[in-house]
Every structure is written in C-alpha cells, then in structure tokens.
Amino acid sequence: MKILNQIRRAGFCLLLVGFVLTYSTISGAQTDSIQLLNAFGEPGSSSKTAKIIAPKLEQYLNGSVELKFSQGQNAGVGAPADGKTMVMSTIGLMALLPGVVPDYPVNSLTDLRPITRTTGTPDMLVIRSGLGINTIEELIAYTNEKPDALKYFHVAPTSIHRLEFAAIFGELGVQATLDTARSNGNDDGMAGITDGTLDLMASTSPYMTQLISSGAAVPLVVIHPTRMPLFPDVPTLLELGATTMSSGSWAGVFAPGGTSDEDLDRLYKALEFAMDDPEIVAAIGALGMEVNLNESPADFSRFIESEMQRLRSAAEKYDFKTD
Numbered sequence: 579m580k581i582l583n584q585i586r587r588a589g590f591c592l593l594l595v596g597f598v599l600t601y602s603t604i605s606g607a608q609t610d611s612i613q614l615l616n617a618f619g620e621p622g623s624s625s626k627t628a629k630i631i632a633p634k635l636e637q638y639l640n641g642s643v644e645l646k647f648s649q650g651q652n653a654g655v656g657a658p659a660d661g662k663t664m665v666m667s668t669i670g671l672m673a674l675l676p677g678v679v680p681d682y683p684v685n686s687l688t689d690l691r692p693i694t695r696t697t698g699t700p701d702m703l704v705i706r707s708g709l710g711i712n713t714i715e716e717l718i719a720y721t722n723e724k725p726d727a728l729k730y731f732h733v734a735p736t737s738i739h740r741l742e743f744a745a746i747f748g749e750l751g752v753q754a755t756l757d758t759a760r761s762n763g764n765d766d767g768m769a770g771i772t773d774g775t776l777d778l779m780a781s782t783s784p785y786m787t788q789l790i791s792s793g794a795a796v797p798l799v800v801i802h803p804t805r806m807p808l809f810p811d812v813p814t815l816l817e818l819g820a821t822t823m824s825s826g827s828w829a830g831v832f833a834p835g836g837t838s839d840e841d842l843d844r845l846y847k848a849l850e851f852a853m854d855d856p857e858i859v860a861a862i863g864a865l866g867m868e869v870n871l872n873e874s875p876a877d878f879s880r881f882i883e884s885e886m887q888r889l890r891s892a893a894e895k896y897d898f899k900t901d
Contacts, residue, residue, distance in 0.1 A: 610662055611642040614831075615653040617667040621764075622647075623699050623782045623867065624829035628666045630861045631696070634852035639844075651675070655689045657834040661841030665690060665832040668699075669885065670738045672830065677886030678893040679736075679900055690832040692878040693846050696853065697862060698870035699827040700802035701742060702786040702812075704795035705778050706771045714798045714818060717778075718751055725753040730778035731770065734762040736900045738827055739780045741889070742801055744896035745815070745823035746780075754778055771795050782827050783808075783866030802826040808866050822892050828870065830878060842875050 614632065616625045625647055632643045654665035672686040686692065703714075705728075711717050721728060732740040746752050757776055760766045764785045770776025772794045779786070780801070787808065789795035797812045803825060805814055815824040831849055833842055852858060853869045862869055872878040892898070 611644050612639055613644050613646060613657075613663045615649040615657075615663065615665045616645065616647045617649055617651060617653045617665070617671055618647070620647045623784045623827070623865070624666050624668050624697075626784060626865060627697050627829055627862060627867070631849070631852040631858055634855055634858060635848050638848040638851040651684055654832060654834050655684055659834045659836030659838070659841075661833070661837060661844065663834050664693070664845060665834075666696070666829060667832060668829045669827050669889075670736065672832070673882055673885040674738055674741070674889045674893075675736060675900070677890045678898060686832065686882055687879055689835050691835060691837050691842055691875065692882055693831045693833055693842060693875050694849055694872045694878050695828050695830040695870055695881065696849065697829050697867045698802070699829060699867045700783045700800050700806050701739060701780055701826045702783050702797055702801065702806075703742075703746060703778065703780045703799040704771065704786050704789055704797050706774060706776065706795055707793060708774070709777065711798075712796055714750065714752075714813065717798055721753040722751065726755055728754040728777040729757040729775075730754040730780075731757050731760045731767040731776055733764060733767060733779075733781050738823075738889075741892055741896060741898050742780050742823045744898065745820055745892070746799070748896060749815075749820035749822060750818060787866045800826075806866060807863070822895060825888075830882075846875055 612635070614628055616628050618625055628645055632645060635643045651671045653667065654663055657663045676682050676684060676686050705711050705717060711720055730743060732743050754777065757770070760770065764781055767776060767779045768785065768789055771779055771789050783806065786795065786797065790797050797809050799818070800806050800809065800812050800814045801824060802814060803816065805812065833845060850871060853871055859869050872881060
C-alpha cells in the first residue's frame with residue numbers, strides 16, 4: 579500500500595508539472611523581461627515612441643518591457659547579446675556623430691546591431707510670436723535688412739539641428755546670431771521662445787508643436803521630405819530649394835553587438851507587430867511623427883550607411899565641427 583501511494587503521488591506530481599508546462603505554452607508565460615534602453619530622457623521624441631509601443635511589445639514578446647531613460651550614446655554597448663536588450667536612439671547619435679567625429683566611441687553598425695527605424699520625425703524651424711514674421715519669405719527679407727537682429731538656438735553643438743541651421747543660412751540666405759548663453763537641450767531654448775529672449779529655434783516636431791500650440795511660436799519651415807498633416811500650409815525645405823539637410827530626424831531600435839540573427843528577427847517582428855497597430859500609428863502621428871519601419875534589419879543597416887555618407891557630405895560642406 580505504501581508503495582502504491584508513492585506511485586500515486588509521483589503520478590500526480592508529473593501530471594501537475596505537465597499541466598503547468600502546458601499552461602505556460604498556451605498562455606505564453608515568460609519570466610524574463612526585455613530592457614528597452616532609451617538614449618535620451620523621458621520627454622524626448624524617441625522616448626515617447628518607446629512609451630507608446632511598450633505595451634504592444636509586451637503583448638508580442640509575452641513578457642514585461644522595462645523602459646530606462648537617459649542612457650546616453652553608449653546605451654546597449656557591451657550589454658549581453660541574449661535577445662533581452664533593445665536600444666532606442668536617433669539619427670544624431672547613430673549616424674551623424676559616427677559619420678563625422680573622428681574616434682567617436684560607438685560604431686552603430688558593429689558595437690550594436692540595427693533592428694529597424696521606428697519613426698520619421700519632422701524637424702521644424704519656428705520663430706517666436708509677436709515679431710510680425712509669419713512666413714519663411716518674411717524671415718529672409720527681415721534678416722537681409724537686419725542681419726544681426728535675431729538670435730537663434732540649435733539645441734546643442736553636436737545636434738542635427740545645428741547642421742540644419744547651417745543649411746538654412748547657406749541655402750536660403752537667412753541670417754541670425756547664435757545665442758551662446760543657452761544650455762544644451764530643448765528646455766532652455768523653448769523657455770527663451772516663450773519669454774521672448776530667443777527668436778528662432780529648430781528641433782523635432784514633438785517639441786516645436788508644443789510652442790506652436792501654446793501660441794508662443796509660429797512655424798516657418800518643415801524639415802522633412804513631405805509636409806506635416808498637422809501643419810499642411812507650412813512648406814518644406816525641399817519646396818524652398820534647400821536640399822542638403824531636408825530629411826529631418828529619425829529614431830530606430832538596435833540590439834547589442836553579437837545578438838543572434840534569430841533574436842534580431844524576433845525583435846524586428848515584435849516592433850513590426852507593435853507599429854502596425856492603428857492606435858499606435860495614431861498616437862505617434864498626434865505627436866507630429868510618422869511610423870517608418872525598414873523592410874528588415876539588413877535594410878536598416880544599409881540605410882544607416884547611406885545616412886552617414888549624406889551627413890558627412892553636409893558636414894564637410896558647412897564645416898561642421900564638434901570640438
């Protein structure tokens with residue numbers, strides 16, 4: 579009898595284990611979490627995208643997604659290549675600076691593995707309200723008459739927006755003086771536009787739309803291949819004949835270097851699943867951005883290579899230096 583009871587208990591345990599395993603398979607239960615490291619702070623355009631897509635990533639990957647912000651240019655470099663880490667970064671850190679800065683510490687094609695671009699982000703040139711300048715043509719005429727009257731700010735000396743201002747000056751003939759007293763980042767520049775101590779600013783649309791919506795700024799130019807649905811009457815740089823820096827910004831997701839092709843494909847499909855959702859598309863569009871995925875990780879790698887070359891050429895044309 580004792581042996582029979584032991585056999586029954588063993589059988590029950592095996593049955594219970596089988597049930598748990600079956601449930602785990604059916605429910606997709608997973609104890610491992612995925613880290614999504616964001617190069618920039620939580621208010622940033624790319625970080626907002628990460629927050630929007632995280633729930634859909636969790637749904638596809640059957641696990642939690644832990645968001646970390648302000649991880650910097652080295653985010654993900656040297657992290658375990660186990661398919662459990664993703665990095666959200668942008669054109670500046672992944673294409674501009676690697677392409678133009680000697681000995682830049684991150685090679686976005688080898689230290690990391692590109693997965694896909696996530697969003698195309700229009701950049702915008704705005705001017706503070708109250709100056710009586712409402713179009714780019716009026717700005718050009720005003721600065722030709724008063725070349726030193728207006729102050730501008732480009733977010734940071736190493737930002738893509740500094741190069742965009744160089745193109746606006748060089749190809750449209752706008753003139754203005756750099757406000758060197760500003761702190762790097764969007765906050766101080768936006769405060770200056772709002773309080774009237776700064777005249778011109780260029781940055782990504784999620785930041786600039788805040789200034790426009792509040793009435794503090796007037797949009798003059800969209801830096802993107804097409805006009806923005808939010809501001810259909812505002813022309814693009816391309817329409818104005820400025821071609822060097824007309825594409826705006828983008829954000830993309832990377833994995834640590836050494837991540838397997840299998841894990842890379844799984845993460846790509848998760849991002850594809852998330853950003854195919856109409857609610858995700860609408861939420862990103864409401865910020866002035868657009869969903870813009872690559873066809874594959876290999877396609878994203880080729881895109882980054884082409885972006886490095888494009889930005890390197892623009893930097894040489896306008897003598898862009900970061901030192």
